[in-house]
Amino acid sequence: MRVLDQAGVPSPRVDAVALAAYALGLPRLELVLAPDPAPAGFVEEFAELVERRRGREPLQHIVGHTVFRYLTLRVEPGVFVPRPETEVVAQAAIDEARRVAATGRSPLVVDLCCGTGAIALAVDTEVAEARVVAVDLSPEAVGLTRHNSGAVGTLRLRVEQGDVRDPALLAELVGQVDVLVSNPPYVPPDAVPREPEVRDHDPDLALYGGGADGLDVPRAVLAAAARLLAPGGLVVMEHAEVQDAAVREVATSSGAFAQVATLPDLTGRPRMLVARRNARRDVEDSQP
Template sequence: MTAPDLRALVEGASRILADAGVQSPRHDATALAAHVLGQERLELVLAPPVPDGFAEEFAGLVERRRNREPLQHLVGSTGFRYLTLLVEPGVFVPRPETEVVAQVAIEEAARLTDPLVVDLCCGAGGIALSVATEVPGARVVAVDLSVEAVDLTRRNAVAVQADVRVEHGDVADPALLRELDGTVDVLVANPPYIPPDAEPVDPEVRDHDPDLALYGGGLDGLDVPRAVLRAAARLLVPGGLLVMEHAEVQDAAAREAARATGAFVDVESRPDLTGRPRMLVARRAPQPHVTDSAP
């Protein structure tokens, strides 16, 4: 009996993953095959011979993916904009929709001279590192409450050769980055925002992303986002830009929370790649002019 070739193995794996409900079965099967072969990409039209031990290792990874372990955890990396980032269990996996959030921050930073950009709740560092590598002269600070996320962002910064200051800190701490008060040009954040009763549907998220990076606290999931708003009001220069991701059902509440601080103008919601309102964008209001009323 002739052993199956690489194309046949990938096709079989694609069917297994499709039956398990994986959204992109062929892509994932091909990515796992490339990972086992030690290649960044795999073109099945020019598929190499199957090396010894490949079938067994590939089958083990396909089984783990069939059980909905995230592809990014299995291959150890993911793409984010123009970067390849290390990914590992215990740290939130960057998502394509967050690339649009990063784009708004990058466009704002790119029009400034030597901008100071702060990324709160940085996770694996995708936004911070994208700003640092796409905007020459940008000074970038990344912060996360998770020690694991801070460590991973630092390693990703080394891997992509980005000069980023990475700090461990709580966005709700009123002393966080106190030395930068009133000096930040762009503050961007993808904070945890899921309400406690809105468990994620996808097993890859529900069972593998850390709760610390998912649930925003409070009945509406907006406790952490509100802390981001307070930090932004303190850190941003007058006219500085806030960009914050949120759930599509939170757009009105996020706008209301921003306006309630009294610190922002031009408050608006903007869409993600699918047209859903997924980010809050607002500018720090100018400081009120105080006149000397003494006689």
């Protein structure tokens, strides 16, 4: 633990215990006394794992999994590791899907920029009536979402490779989606993350949103939401805390959304846009 603390690891004790459990082949470890004697090879393997973590390799990459809400998901280098803050984004999508289900309909939910499939699978497993479609540009993310769906999902999840900036994406679902949720890349080019675990290990494709403000991809998400959502459908999108006003302006100025608002994350920071598709899209879409 001291080695990890000196290396600046944010949660040295938690990580040390997790690494020890991994070395022992246990799902978790609650140590009162160290095992005596230690299993053969444990000391050497544990030391190697600690050294990797000391070098700020993400704990999730070392142990190969992470927990998101009620799910244990496989993670791999090259695919963005889901964070606890995004569980609130998933909750907003789940709440809306449950509201739709309570009316007797089967809610259609789309997760854009799905990464590991964390949000999509949370909806898939927590809202029995939901039909969920997950999309990502990265082939690695698509493959990992499919793996996680097979491991922990209901097997109803549809996973597609596609670019959120493509106006033909999910063309067969135009005007039918009840909830569109996304944790897109949104980091501006001059705001390189300070944490080595993020800066050196999360893929640039999942971090940097494009444009001077980092909002090119989020703008594309909102354009997709305007196209895909049914009248009254809800868009839920994560963003950086300094982007709340700019994201609200994008949504409002598009003319496609009403009830545009920002909600807080677990720490109270403004990190999530929610907005409803205008109910009169038939009139709006007929305008030149």
